Amino acid sequence: MAELHLFGQIEGGSGFPQRRLFCKWGLHAGAAWTLLAGAGAGQTQLDDPQVDDVAHWGHPLDMHLATKGLQGWPRLLLEVWHVDGWGRPGLAGYGVCHVPSAPGCHRVTCVTWRPRGTRAQRLLGTGGPQLRVPEVTAAGAGDRFRLSTESAGTVTLELGVVTRNMGRYGVALG
Amino acid sequence: DDLYCKFSFVYGQDWVPTAGLEEGISQITSKSSVLPTTLVWNLPIDITFKSTNPFGWPQIVLSVYGPDFFGHDVVRGYGAVHVPFVPGRHKRTIAMFVPESTSRLQQLTSWFTGRRPEFTDPKVVAQGEGREVTRVRSQGFVTVCFNVMTKDLHKLGYDVGSAQGPGPQGFHSF
Numbered sequence: 431m432a433e434l435h436l437f438g439q440i441e442g443g444s445g446f447p448q449r450r451l452f453c454k455w456g457l458h459a460g461a462a463w464t465l466l467a468g469a470g471a472g473q474t475q476l477d478d479p480q481v482d483d484v485a486h487w488g489h490p491l492d493m494h495l496a497t498k499g500l501q502g503w504p505r506l507l508l509e510v511w512h513v514d515g516w517g518r519p520g521l522a523g524y525g526v527c528h529v530p531s532a533p534g535c536h537r538v539t540c541v542t543w544r545p546r547g548t549r550a551q552r553l554l555g556t557g558g559p560q561l562r563v564p565e566v567t568a569a570g571a572g573d574r575f576r577l578s579t580e581s582a583g584t585v586t587l588e589l590g591v592v593t594r595n596m597g598r599y600g601v602a603l604g
Numbered sequence: 605d606d607l608y609c610k611f612s613f614v615y616g617q618d619w620v621p622t623a624g625l626e627e628g629i630s631q632i633t634s635k636s637s638v639l640p641t642t643l644v645w646n647l648p649i650d651i652t653f654k655s656t657n658p659f660g661w662p663q664i665v666l667s668v669y670g671p672d673f674f675g676h677d678v679v680r681g682y683g684a685v686h687v688p689f690v691p692g693r694h695k696r697t698i699a700m701f702v703p704e705s706t707s708r709l710q711q712l713t714s715w716f717t718g719r720r721p722e723f724t725d726p727k728v729v730a731q732g733e734g735r736e737v738t739r740v741r742s743q744g745f746v747t748v749c750f751n752v753m754t755k756d757l758h759k760l761g762y763d764v765g766s767a768q769g770p771g772p773q774g775f776h777s778f
Contacts, residue, residue: 435658437686442699442742452736467659473736477701486699486742488683490732492616494659534690534765592658592689595761603763 432596433466436493436529438589440474440508444484445583446522448512451485452476453585455509457493457529458565460502468493476513491589500601504529508585509564510542521545521560523582530591532604538587543579605634607670607680609645609746614684614730615653616660624651658762662687663730666746668700676718679703681744684730687752689764694750701740 443451456471474487495504506529510522523542530536547559566573596603612627630645653662664687668680681700688694703721705711714720723729757764 435661437658437661437689439685469732472732475701475735475738475740478704478739478741480741480743484742486701488685488699488701488729489735490663490684490686490730492659492661492686492732494657532765533763535688535694590686590689591765593763596763598761 431496431498432599432601433594434495434497434504434529435592435594436468436491436495436504436589437592438491438535438587440487440489440491441586441588442477442484442486442488443510443522443583443585446485446510446512448514448522449483449485450476450478450513451510451522452513453487453489453508453510455489455491456507456565457504458507459495459497459504460499462499462502463495463497463504466494466496503531506540506587507565508540508542510583510585524561524564525585527587530589533591533593535588535590538589540585540587542582542585544582546578546580605643605670606632607634607643607668608632609647610667610669610726611647611649612665612727613651613662613687614665614727615662616655616657618657619653619655619660619662622652622654625649626651658689661689664748665726665730666698666700666748667726667729668744668746672715672718672720674716674718678718678720679722681746682723682726682729683746685748688750689752689754690766691752691754691764694752695747696750697745697747699742700744700746701742704739704741706739 440453440455453474474489477485477487479485505526508525511519512522513519521544523544525540525542527538527540545559609630630647633643633645635641635643663684665684667682669677670680672678681702683698683700685696685698705721
């Protein structure tokens, strides 16, 4: 069995119209992968930036995965939410990024999007529309037809990848 | 001005420090009268770890403290970053944040009494669990410079990749 270690941080988010943000994250992988140690999902702290317009979370990631195959390479699903002055959460954006495959340290910038909704919803609703099951539409490529979205900000992650025994199975990761 | 920094290392169960200081406190520093206006601690760190598993790779946790308007010692920021696993020289800039109380009255009284919200154990900053209930304000950055050497990682089958960007690999020793 080959192994993969993921270390790093969800550093922060920027480019969103709101400043008080937090991020929910989850790791999704195919059936060949098992999470041996570490939390596979979580939520960062809520940050209210004072210095610049970037919300800094610094959320540590530490996961140990084992795999029997290369299909379904792990992806991180990110949901950025903002909290308004009254304490109500609203969706700011969804983003998916694959865990880098080459061993080493990588600085990953994940772009995000949010569902647009009809004109009536935009005028009257609070917080904007959200996907009911974000894992299905965001993590896979299958079901996005007919979904209209608009672009949102970016999330910066610092991801480090350490692999074990990949060479033994003849896999070249670069 | 008048800030000092405490550092400590947080690591998983499979890790053991074998040499060096696990915790320390810096001197109290202030800005110089001449530009550039950065605060300099220049605090050397030297530590050696031994492990059976990359999971729980050590992180350095920093807490910065300084006096407030009335002279009380209050926390000015917490931050953490993973020790890089790629051998070589690395520079990391960590965003620091301060916990925020949820009620306005508490914010006002803590400004007067000098008892700001702080973490009972700064090592919480290195973990992902329990962060979803924290509200923070990010303010300031701390720069840490690492020189990392590893032993026997490759022998056990681990591949950590090479450092990104130009580094000391281009130099040959004479």
